[in-house]
């Protein structure tokens with residue numbers, strides 16, 4: 001039980017950092033969205049997404065990281081379209 005508590009505490013610390021970084025990323029995505037709207041640029045940029053997904057798969061061979069990035073970028077686009 002002590003071990004479970006300790007591991008959960010590690011996850012809590014990591015979640016705090018992940019959430020802070022995701023919040024920052026979303027703020028920047030909103031700024032990019034505003035810029036794109038101003039300049040009449042489409043929200044979806046396939047080559048940029050491919051390059052991020054390539055980085056994710058180079059960083060880690062586990063498909064989970066790429067899947068998480070797909071979800072992050074889906075939310076990013078939805079924020080930009082608001």
Ligand SMILES: O=C(O)C(=O)C[C@]1(C(=O)O)C=C[C@@H](O)C=C1
Pocket residue numbers: 029032033043044045046048049052072073076077
């Ligand atoms: O880099 C951009 O152009 C963005 O809008 C950001 C972002 C992302 O979340 O990384 C979101 C949508 C695009 O399809 C590509 C990338």
